[in-house]
Amino acid sequence: MFRTIISIILWPVALLVFLLFVAIFLLLRLFIKPIPLFPYVRFACRMMMLAAGQWLRIEGNLPDKKGQPYLYLFNHESMFDPFMFAGSVKHYITGVGANYQFSYPVWGFLIKRYGAIPIKRKKLDEAIHSLDIAEESIRNGISFIISPEGTRTVSGQMGPFKKGPFHVALKTGVTIVPVALMGAYEAKKKTDWKLNPGILTIRFGDPISGEQYKNMDLDSLRNVIRSKITDLINQSKLRK
Numbered sequence: 001m002f003r004t005i006i007s008i009i010l011w012p013v014a015l016l017v018f019l020l021f022v023a024i025f026l027l028l029r030l031f032i033k034p035i036p037l038f039p040y041v042r043f044a045c046r047m048m049m050l051a052a053g054q055w056l057r058i059e060g061n062l063p064d065k066k067g068q069p070y071l072y073l074f075n076h077e078s079m080f081d082p083f084m085f086a087g088s089v090k091h092y093i094t095g096v097g098a099n100y101q102f103s104y105p106v107w108g109f110l111i112k113r114y115g116a117i118p119i120k121r122k123k124l125d126e127a128i129h130s131l132d133i134a135e136e137s138i139r140n141g142i143s144f145i146i147s148p149e150g151t152r153t154v155s156g157q158m159g160p161f162k163k164g165p166f167h168v169a170l171k172t173g174v175t176i177v178p179v180a181l182m183g184a185y186e187a188k189k190k191t192d193w194k195l196n197p198g199i200l201t202i203r204f205g206d207p208i209s210g211e212q213y214k215n216m217d218l219d220s221l222r223n224v225i226r227s228k229i230t231d232l233i234n235q236s237k238l239r240k
Helices: 002-029 038-051 081-086 099-103 107-114 124-139 164-172 218-239
Strands: 054-060 070-074 093-098 117-119 143-146 175-182 198-204
Touching: 002 038, 002 107, 038 054, 038 081, 070 081, 070 164, 070 218, 081 093, 081 175, 081 198, 093 099, 093 124, 099 107, 099 117, 117 124, 124 143, 124 164, 143 164, 164 218, 175 218, 198 218
Parallel strands: 054 198, 070 143, 070 175, 093 117, 093 143
Antiparallel strands: 175 198
């Protein structure tokens, strides 16, 4: 009952704050490109999380802005995940998102204007084309966030890792940053409308340069990154 009451209060507040910041972003976007607008996006994401009853905690060392581009690979817990990233890093990042999200009236238009790339997971040729676009953006210095799971967890545990992000890494030699997200699943489960106020923790691992993994095959790289994300989750739990 408590969570239901809190959620009934928080959802309208969070939605109003979200729409306010979206309106300002879209207005600014008429005159300013996404990269210079990122400091505003960072601030807005933090405020939106607060409006939803969530406090962001950052652990580990944030990668140096000068070392871009980065490919941030993470465990996909909740709708809060992209807000946690944008509210943490100090440089512009974008990502790939399921194609259906781009059809949503407000959210879809927002992420298009922000620079996200749609991907059709069940259509291999189109998914590969989307990753090709991501690869080209990385070669042009743009950092990306991609979840190897491809979709949010419904159990709180990491699912199988897909091959796409590791193809991108091996083709571009981009520096990989493993990242662990904690608390987002408890804050808003995929299968539950209710919000649970709390702490959202994002823990950044050490960057892995292309030179360090250039001799690995896809499966080896995938296993290494999964192991590192698991270790980061465990390290964060030990700090509590």
